[in-house]
Amino acid sequence: MKTIEVDGIKVRIQIWDTAGQERYQTITKQYYRRAQGIFLVYDISSERSYQHIMKWVSDVDEYAPEGVQKILIGNKADEEQKRQVGREQGQQLAKEYGMDFYETSACTNLNIKESFTRLTELVLQAHRKELDGLRTRASNELALAELEEEEGKPEGPANSSKACWC
Numbered sequence: 001m002k003t004i005e006v007d008g009i010k011v012r013i014q015i016w017d018t019a020g021q022e023r024y025q026t027i028t029k030q031y032y033r034r035a036q037g038i039f040l041v042y043d044i045s046s047e048r049s050y051q052h053i054m055k056w057v058s059d060v061d062e063y064a065p066e067g068v069q070k071i072l073i074g075n076k077a078d079e080e081q082k083r084q085v086g087r088e089q090g091q092q093l094a095k096e097y098g099m100d101f102y103e104t105s106a107c108t109n110l111n112i113k114e115s116f117t118r119l120t121e122l123v124l125q126a127h128r129k130e131l132d133g134l135r136t137r138a139s140n141e142l143a144l145a146e147l148e149e150e151e152g153k154p155e156g157p158a159n160s161s162k163a164c165w166c
């Protein structure tokens with residue numbers, strides 16, 4: 001659990017770090033179902049991990065809920081001397097899948113906060129319509145409840161004097 005602030009709103013996010021290895025896939029897929037946002041992470045010093053992204057994307061498409069937000073991450077950006085995947089390759093792949101893209105480093109903290117904030121922002125945006133709908137319904141129900149309360153009120157002085165005219 002982590003709390004981050006987006007547009008002045010404090011958002012509590014639950015983060016699951018799923019295992020990348022093939023043998024844990026059955027468990028990993030269970031997490032997709034409840035995810036609202038997903039980071040697809042490769043290692044910039046591993047061409048193989050980059051090639052695997054296509055497989056992750058198809059798994060996510062199959063098992064994650066519709067409308068799940070995705071961001072592509074090229075991690076270990078601090079390992080420049082070992083780089084096997086160019087930044088443009090990351091950008092290109094992200095573009096193909098319509099995702100935002102960040103190169104990050106968990107070691108130097110490069111773009112960690114930025115990418116988490118962005119994914120949270122995307123999730124909030126995707127649910128804004130739902131939230132707005134809920135807010136409108138809640139305020140309508142409140143107005144209705146007030147009205148009913150008003151109607152159910154015992155007669156006040158104004159009503160009593162009207163009663164005298166008859």
Ligand SMILES: Nc1nc2c(ncn2[C@@H]2O[C@H](COP(=O)(O)OP(=O)(O)OP(=O)(O)O)[C@@H](O)[C@H]2O)c(=O)[nH]1
Nearest residue numbers: 017018019020021075076077078079104105106107
């Ligand atoms: N240089 C560098 N090393 C990193 C970075 N992030 C992770 N590592 C190292 O990479 C190794 C693997 O990190 P993990 O966090 O276990 O990677 P993972 O993708 O969660 O691994 P799986 O759970 O097996 O999928 C560890 O030795 C980390 O210290 C980074 O940004 N830069």
